[in-house]
Amino acid sequence: RDQIQVAGSSTVLPYAKIVAEQFGETFTNFKTPVVESGGSGAGIKEFCKGVGEDTIDIANSSRPIKKDELKSCADAGVKEVQEVRIGYDGIVFATDIKGPDWALVPADIYKALAAKLVVDGKLVDNPNTKWNQVNPALPDWDIAAYIPGEKHGTREVFETKLLDAGCDKAALKAAGIADDKEIGKTCIAIRKDGKAVDIDGDYTETLARIDSNKTGVGVFGLAFYENNADKLKVATVEGIVPSTETIATGKYPVSRPLFFYVKKAHLGVVPGLKEYVEFFLDDQMIGPESPLAQYGLVSAPDAERQGQRDAFAAGKTM
Amino acid sequence: MTDIPLDTMAGAVARPRRDIGLKARYAAERRFRIYGVIAISVGLAFLAIMLITIVSKGYTAFWQTTVTLPISFDEKVIDPSNKRATDPSVLIKANYPKLAENALVAKLGIDPANKPMMLKLKGFLSEGARVQLRDIVSADPSVIGTTRDVNILAAANLDSAFKGQIDLSVDEARRKVSNQQIDWMNKLKADGVMAEHFNTGLFTYGASSRPETSGMGVAIIGSFYMMVIVLVLALPIGVAASIYLEEFAKKNRFTDLIEVNINNLAAVPSIVFGLLGLAVFINFLGMPRSAAFVGGLVLTLMTLPTIIIATRAALAAVPPSIRSAALGLGASKMQMVFQHILPLAAPGILTGTIIGLARALGETAPLLLIGMVAFVADYPKTPFDPATALPVQIYMWANEAERAFVERMSGAIIILLVFLMAMNITAIVLRRRFERRW
Amino acid sequence: MNIMTEQSLENAVGDKMNAKSNEVIKMRGDKVGVFYGEKQALFDVNLDVRQNQVTALIGPSGCGKSTFLRCLNRMNDTIDSARVTGKITLDEDDIYDKNIDVVELRARVGMVFQKPNPFPKSIYENVAYGPRIHGLAKRKSDMDQIVESSLKKAAIWNEVKDRLQEPGTGLSGGQQQRLCIARAIAVSPEVILMDEPCSALDPIATARVEELIDELRQNYTIVIVTHSMQQAARVSQRTAMFHLGYLVEEGATDKMFTNPDDKRTQDYITGRFG
Amino acid sequence: MNIMTEQSLENAVGDKMNAKSNEVIKMRGDKVGVFYGEKQALFDVNLDVRQNQVTALIGPSGCGKSTFLRCLNRMNDTIDSARVTGKITLDEDDIYDKNIDVVELRARVGMVFQKPNPFPKSIYENVAYGPRIHGLAKRKSDMDQIVESSLKKAAIWNEVKDRLQEPGTGLSGGQQQRLCIARAIAVSPEVILMDEPCSALDPIATARVEELIDELRQNYTIVIVTHSMQQAARVSQRTAMFHLGYLVEEGATDKMFTNPDDKRTQDYITGRFG
Amino acid sequence: MSSLLVLAIIIAIGVVAFVIGRQRAAAQDTGKVKPHSRAHYHGWWAFLLAVLPAVLLLAVWDIGSSFYLDRHIHAALPERTADSKVASEALDASLVKSLAKGLRRLDAGTPLPATFAELQPLLIAKGVALASDTQDYMIPIAVDANTVQDRLGLFGAVVTFALSIAGAFYALRQIAPRARARNNVERLMLWGLLAASTIAILTTVGIVLSMLFQTITFFESVSPMSFFFGTVWDPRFAAAGSGGSQGQFGLIPLLAGTLYIAAVALLVAVPVGLMSAVYMSEYASRSVRSVVKPALELLAGIPTIVYGIFAVVTLGPFLRDLSAALTGGSPFIQGQSIFTAGLVMGVMLIPVVSSLSDDIITAVPRAMRDGSLGLGATRSETIKRVILPAALPGIVGAILLTASRAIGETMIVVLAAGVAANLTANPFEAMTTITVKIVNQLTGDLEFNSPQTLVAFALGLTLFALTLVMNIVALYIVRKYREQYE
Ligand SMILES: Nc1ncnc2c1ncn2[C@@H]1O[C@H](COP(=O)(O)OP(=O)(O)OP(=O)(O)O)[C@@H](O)[C@H]1O
Ligand SMILES: Nc1ncnc2c1ncn2[C@@H]1O[C@H](COP(=O)(O)OP(=O)(O)OP(=O)(O)O)[C@@H](O)[C@H]1O
Numbered sequence A: 001r002d003q004i005q006v007a008g009s010s011t012v013l014p015y016a017k018i019v020a021e022q023f024g025e026t027f028t029n030f031k032t033p034v035v036e037s038g039g040s041g042a043g044i045k046e047f048c049k050g051v052g053e054d055t056i057d058i059a060n061s062s063r064p065i066k067k068d069e070l071k072s073c074a075d076a077g078v079k080e081v082q083e084v085r086i087g088y089d090g091i092v093f094a095t096d097i098k099g100p101d102w103a104l105v106p107a108d109i110y111k112a113l114a115a116k117l118v119v120d121g122k123l124v125d126n127p128n129t130k131w132n133q134v135n136p137a138l139p140d141w142d143i144a145a146y147i148p149g150e151k152h153g154t155r156e157v158f159e160t161k162l163l164d165a166g167c168d169k170a171a172l173k174a175a176g177i178a179d180d181k182e183i184g185k186t187c188i189a190i191r192k193d194g195k196a197v198d199i200d201g202d203y204t205e206t207l208a209r210i211d212s213n214k215t216g217v218g219v220f221g222l223a224f225y226e227n228n229a230d231k232l233k234v235a236t237v238e239g240i241v242p243s244t245e246t247i248a249t250g251k252y253p254v255s256r257p258l259f260f261y262v263k264k265a266h267l268g269v270v271p272g273l274k275e276y277v278e279f280f281l282d283d284q285m286i287g288p289e290s291p292l293a294q295y296g297l298v299s300a301p302d303a304e305r306q307g308q309r310d311a312f313a314a315g316k317t318m
Numbered sequence B: 001m002t003d004i005p006l007d008t009m010a011g012a013v014a015r016p017r018r019d020i021g022l023k024a025r026y027a028a029e030r031r032f033r034i035y036g037v038i039a040i041s042v043g044l045a046f047l048a049i050m051l052i053t054i055v056s057k058g059y060t061a062f063w064q065t066t067v068t069l070p071i072s073f074d075e076k077v078i079d080p081s082n083k084r085a086t087d088p089s090v091l092i093k094a095n096y097p098k099l100a101e102n103a104l105v106a107k108l109g110i111d112p113a114n115k116p117m118m119l120k121l122k123g124f125l126s127e128g129a130r131v132q133l134r135d136i137v138s139a140d141p142s143v144i145g146t147t148r149d150v151n152i153l154a155a156a157n158l159d160s161a162f163k164g165q166i167d168l169s170v171d172e173a174r175r176k177v178s179n180q181q182i183d184w185m186n187k188l189k190a191d192g193v194m195a196e197h198f199n200t201g202l203f204t205y206g207a208s209s210r211p212e213t214s215g216m217g218v219a220i221i222g223s224f225y226m227m228v229i230v231l232v233l234a235l236p237i238g239v240a241a242s243i244y245l246e247e248f249a250k251k252n253r254f255t256d257l258i259e260v261n262i263n264n265l266a267a268v269p270s271i272v273f274g275l276l277g278l279a280v281f282i283n284f285l286g287m288p289r290s291a292a293f294v295g296g297l298v299l300t301l302m303t304l305p306t307i308i309i310a311t312r313a314a315l316a317a318v319p320p321s322i323r324s325a326a327l328g329l330g331a332s333k334m335q336m337v338f339q340h341i342l343p344l345a346a347p348g349i350l351t352g353t354i355i356g357l358a359r360a361l362g363e364t365a366p367l368l369l370i371g372m373v374a375f376v377a378d379y380p381k382t383p384f385d386p387a388t389a390l391p392v393q394i395y396m397w398a399n400e401a402e403r404a405f406v407e408r409m410s411g412a413i414i415i416l417l418v419f420l421m422a423m424n425i426t427a428i429v430l431r432r433r434f435e436r437r438w
Numbered sequence C, D: 001m002n003i004m005t006e007q008s009l010e011n012a013v014g015d016k017m018n019a020k021s022n023e024v025i026k027m028r029g030d031k032v033g034v035f036y037g038e039k040q041a042l043f044d045v046n047l048d049v050r051q052n053q054v055t056a057l058i059g060p061s062g063c064g065k066s067t068f069l070r071c072l073n074r075m076n077d078t079i080d081s082a083r084v085t086g087k088i089t090l091d092e093d094d095i096y097d098k099n100i101d102v103v104e105l106r107a108r109v110g111m112v113f114q115k116p117n118p119f120p121k122s123i124y125e126n127v128a129y130g131p132r133i134h135g136l137a138k139r140k141s142d143m144d145q146i147v148e149s150s151l152k153k154a155a156i157w158n159e160v161k162d163r164l165q166e167p168g169t170g171l172s173g174g175q176q177q178r179l180c181i182a183r184a185i186a187v188s189p190e191v192i193l194m195d196e197p198c199s200a201l202d203p204i205a206t207a208r209v210e211e212l213i214d215e216l217r218q219n220y221t222i223v224i225v226t227h228s229m230q231q232a233a234r235v236s237q238r239t240a241m242f243h244l245g246y247l248v249e250e251g252a253t254d255k256m257f258t259n260p261d262d263k264r265t266q267d268y269i270t271g272r273f274g
Numbered sequence E: 001m002s003s004l005l006v007l008a009i010i011i012a013i014g015v016v017a018f019v020i021g022r023q024r025a026a027a028q029d030t031g032k033v034k035p036h037s038r039a040h041y042h043g044w045w046a047f048l049l050a051v052l053p054a055v056l057l058l059a060v061w062d063i064g065s066s067f068y069l070d071r072h073i074h075a076a077l078p079e080r081t082a083d084s085k086v087a088s089e090a091l092d093a094s095l096v097k098s099l100a101k102g103l104r105r106l107d108a109g110t111p112l113p114a115t116f117a118e119l120q121p122l123l124i125a126k127g128v129a130l131a132s133d134t135q136d137y138m139i140p141i142a143v144d145a146n147t148v149q150d151r152l153g154l155f156g157a158v159v160t161f162a163l164s165i166a167g168a169f170y171a172l173r174q175i176a177p178r179a180r181a182r183n184n185v186e187r188l189m190l191w192g193l194l195a196a197s198t199i200a201i202l203t204t205v206g207i208v209l210s211m212l213f214q215t216i217t218f219f220e221s222v223s224p225m226s227f228f229f230g231t232v233w234d235p236r237f238a239a240a241g242s243g244g245s246q247g248q249f250g251l252i253p254l255l256a257g258t259l260y261i262a263a264v265a266l267l268v269a270v271p272v273g274l275m276s277a278v279y280m281s282e283y284a285s286r287s288v289r290s291v292v293k294p295a296l297e298l299l300a301g302i303p304t305i306v307y308g309i310f311a312v313v314t315l316g317p318f319l320r321d322l323s324a325a326l327t328g329g330s331p332f333i334q335g336q337s338i339f340t341a342g343l344v345m346g347v348m349l350i351p352v353v354s355s356l357s358d359d360i361i362t363a364v365p366r367a368m369r370d371g372s373l374g375l376g377a378t379r380s381e382t383i384k385r386v387i388l389p390a391a392l393p394g395i396v397g398a399i400l401l402t403a404s405r406a407i408g409e410t411m412i413v414v415l416a417a418g419v420a421a422n423l424t425a426n427p428f429e430a431m432t433t434i435t436v437k438i439v440n441q442l443t444g445d446l447e448f449n450s451p452q453t454l455v456a457f458a459l460g461l462t463l464f465a466l467t468l469v470m471n472i473v474a475l476y477i478v479r480k481y482r483e484q485y486e
């Protein structure tokens, strides 16, 4: 096999694509890598199938690999896996460009989207139907939020960084839920009456929904928003406008790291694999001025990037 | 046929006659006919709506903006230290975009020292210029030092602006094209240097992360391979299986089982065929991932039930008297089937093929798990090389963040439909030839 | 409603032919021509069908008898390539007129086809089909009665009475032919066109059908195609002789069989033809 | 090869029947029974078909003539519900034996069906089909000759010679019937089974077909179902009378028509049956 | 010798056998005995005997020798030690194999350098990219592997040719006037047909097997009771599940959604498709039909994602606004709804019903139509009472296919009806289907060996069983009401 094979997350795909394309253009003696889309889970599964010509070399993932997965990897012979963190993906709220400005805090989101709220000390089905019932500063719009579906890694971030963070746990405890686990569960339970719409497709689908429902609020990746800034207006979270800078510095709260995993055993075996990874990690690719950053990837701080390069060069495995 | 409107009542009839409820029956007849017309109109209306939506969104994708620039292949830029004789990689790594930029700067009369202006120029021309110019140079290294007019692709955003798809009323900061760039664009347009050309790249380029250099080339080849495989496998196997089941198999529990089974396979979600392909063809038989060959096999399995169901129905519709006639002359059952029944069943078989292939041509889900939903930039040389397919390209472009891809996606849909029609036309002509009323 | 009941027929049988009433012309063909595509199969046929009489069409195979018969209830409409010229009237109405209603026409002018074509339904349903679409039976029992009497008239009742629910296509050739006769008379049309109704029948069944024809004639008008001169002579009052698409001669059966005007008729009848 | 050429036939016509050779038994049915599903349509039929003779099967409609005929070349195999018991031999070989090749059997025992069933192909192809699959013509011209002579023998050549390329389904009923006869004799089978081959034919065409049968008999063996006693008497040497699925009587035609043993035969022949 | 070349030669032998066989058979036909089979059947039989066993042998040999070669390479590789440069033996072997393949590209007679460092430029000049981990010790192994492979190939070719020629001779020897060549050829054809129909069975077995084990694993962590009878679908994701919050995997909402959407789609596709078919085959002129039929077939060829986008962007909002206008305020049709999804899907499926039914209706013999029209039935009565019943098996087949497609469709449902697993009776609300969940659970970011992903397999099998029942019922109906014309 003379072609690198990459599979995995569709969030990482656009970045991997840019890198693969430029890699092919720069290293003309190697073929352009093939980058599959299909989700982190399926990608890691293929990755963990074993070592050899007929298995893939790299798995893209929008979440860290799980212990379980690593274990089954090792069982199948993939004992040495190198982890590479390429940067961060910001998660933003946006509305139609013609709408008013939005300033959200996690509590607003929790109150608008949670399945159950504590009202007057009792746990009841979420009674809010309009945003301004949640927070008078918000517009008088019917609640209609397009949030990532459960298949997406983003959903997890959404739940932990917003719902859980905005959840009034004390009130829940006061309402009679003693168990911490139970509280955690209640916090992240999302209403199912059609006000919060799961989107299992990509952000284009969310955009289409906002297009057809001008008073909808959608959750997007930062990259996607930036590419569609002429159609969307972004909301601040806790007063911070999401941007590569605010995310990189950690001011903007909602973001997640993106990864890929390399099969170390393949490094000298698949022509170009090593060069590809190095090329990917180069500042020309993932630095703040790089095409990936232009596309919307939030670059990791300089030290972290250098750390990644060093770790890879040193052959550090998980 | 002497076709006389059935809805006119016999007015001339004078004598009182037996009442056979004609009035009501004619009303029923008329209603029935109207239902037919309505049904067809509904179908055609939806078709029209779909086609109009697709075409109106996608036709612009067939044009692409380019800037014709006199590129001077400056040795100082390409090979500053004059090492190309010893190190061929110089020509590969050279800063080709710079050549294009220089030419553009000269054309627009910008002062190269004016940094802010130069910065605004960024993103005017496509990054694809690198490959384009490099190909020119590696094809003929003697161009170095000469000047030549080259059509350089404009960047996707400028292309959109040129086609008037960018809302200039939006705040400049929120757009991808600055006012300065618009001014330059208008200037170049007025000079006749910047113009739209037929977008051959849409048909020839492979996948790319840049809208302007992305095309369906790999997808067309991949789909072509897959359709050939599906046609070559599914049609004969499907027809053979139907013949066996309909004409030869004894009617018993076991063949009932097969029949139910085949019908059932038609209801299996297409992604499950992908699972099967992954398990059997890739994991068990060790075939390569992302290959059109495996895709073709998976789509074959997916298409088979459709063809079998259609073929069996068509075979069953041939009247038994034809069978007796052939057998009575001493034809063997094989001969009877292949020489008499099959030609008469051909229209139905072809219809099944058309519908089956149409679906196979448009499916993405089964290809997902065998790695064909992928970014593939290089042309596949054989069906065993990585490739994508038309619907995959559509699906992937539909999910792109950059707007320019939406247009390409609609263009791709048009190409797919044309591909489909081209594929169907033979079948439709054949079907008409075989059609026979008796 | 106009169901033929056993009684009405029995009454009718007693009547003697009334010379006057028989001269009523039920159907008239005027310069009828038929083309199948380019090829003309029937040329300028002028033929009258008289009420309450049996008209026999004879002539060598392929001479256009069936074609003419099919013109009389416009069954040729269903053949794409067929085109009819000239004029045919039923009770003085032009049946090819725009205003005429083919369905009613065919309900009035019934047909038994040359090749028996039972529906792939049960025997009962085959016979009940016509009465049902025309709404001739209000109740199930009426329908049963129509089915039974039709099958009886077609001389097939005994053979099928135990298997009314079995498919009509599982009958023998002659049984199918009689089933088709039963099916046609079940709707009691005014004119019945029969294309060789006895071709697959044994002499006894043939005799029964001929009896039936004779009975029916009292109330209906019948046109029959036959290859048997004996049969033509036995059942018909008038005979028309076709040859190569032309009507050669037409006249009272007695005369035709004893003293035909045309040489060809004579040759044909005496079997010297060909 | 075994093509019937005009000459060989002409020579044969001159021969007088040889009583000895006629006693060769070509086919023999031994306790043949046929069931359609549960229903038995044929009971214990023992019947010999003699070589170079014409055996006529007569009997009222629905008595099982076609059923028996279809047993002789195993066409009943194609009816799902049909089941045959007993034994039938052709040249002493059991035709229901496992080793027998039905296809070859049917090439040797040809059949003309009761309902004409031409292929929806051209007239030429209809006739040429059999010879083609059996490889009876080496060249196109041979084939043309076979087609022409078969059509001529079936007395239809004049009617179709100008339209050989038109579909066989566009012929008149009688023409289709003759086409099917032509088609069957084109493969020159050893035994020809004809199920009412003249039912849709005019007297002259009938006479021609009867002549053909007489000619064919010199070299072949023929079994014919007919409803016409006259025809049976004219063409056959032996006659078998069926009734309600039973073989009532079988014997030399002369005797059967003059002095039958069975009362039913007598009644049927004289038309008193029913 | 390459397998392709061997194959070509075998076929050539077959062709020669065919020609000889045919001639011999023709020559033997002296007219004395009636030949059983025509000469070309003898030819074909000779061809088949010459080709089929040889091809089978070739296939077996190829597979066998590649196994043997593998073993050979593995055996030649040095013992693995802790400091082996290559991670695993499999990789080691694959490096040798690609090296061997690369070596074949070198010009014959090129002196072979002993080290990979020297070899690499030579290979690169030939356009062979090799992995940098290739070791020096692999070069002799690769050279040896190539020789072994050549030898195996040659031997295999000789044996196959021998078999092929033997087969041809055997067949040619058999030729005799009474030899049943046709039966032999046809028996082989029949086996071919049978083999083709077993592919369907094998596919089914494959599908069941490829889902069964994961399904079992799934049921180890989720009880079948709560899966089959659960009314809440909320699988959560393993990632957040670290806190132990196990999701709920209730099948009922998905099942209901599947049936509901399929029913709506059928309600659109079947009447419209059937009436179109009837109109095209019975009323429309030939020219109209020849345009309309392919035009409708285009509907089946539009990628489903396009329908989906159409539903999201155009139809969904349109219906919502329409319903809002009707009630003067709040819309009763949601932007995403079963109704929208079913409608769009129905449109896509129209041609499946219309084209297949049209063919079957056209195939009903004219005698049936004539019989009915001759009794004074109107066209529509003829169609309804005679033609449609006669065409029933084909039509039911078409409808089954439609239903199947409706059940198996994903993209349209995702976009038009959403992914929320609600349980509702209101067709204007969002619901989702089993298929959608299968796809989503398989392609998401979820952990691959968690119940969240495995549930896809359980869903797949359940759907399989469900449609099986549907098909059995359909078979029964067809059997019962089938009307077979003559
Ligand atoms: N396919 C069938 N299924 C069931 N019964 C049948 C089938 N074919 C014939 N029969 C029955 O078997 C009996 C004998 O039929 P057969 O066709 O042999 O009669 P036949 O002597 O040829 O009559 P005809 O002179 O009317 O053609 C009849 O009662 C008929 O109804
Ligand atoms: N559908 C058709 N297409 C073309 N020609 C036809 C068609 N039907 C009949 N013909 C031709 O028209 C002529 C008259 O046919 P018709 O069926 O009227 O004959 P007929 O007198 O009924 O003969 P028969 O006694 O054999 O039934 C014949 O030459 C026949 O071949």
Ligand SMILES: [Mg+2]
Binding pocket: C065, C066, C067, C114, C195, D172, D173, D174
């Ligand atoms: Mg006729």
Ligand SMILES: [Mg+2]
Binding pocket: C172, C173, C174, D065, D066, D067, D114, D195
């Ligand atoms: Mg019969």
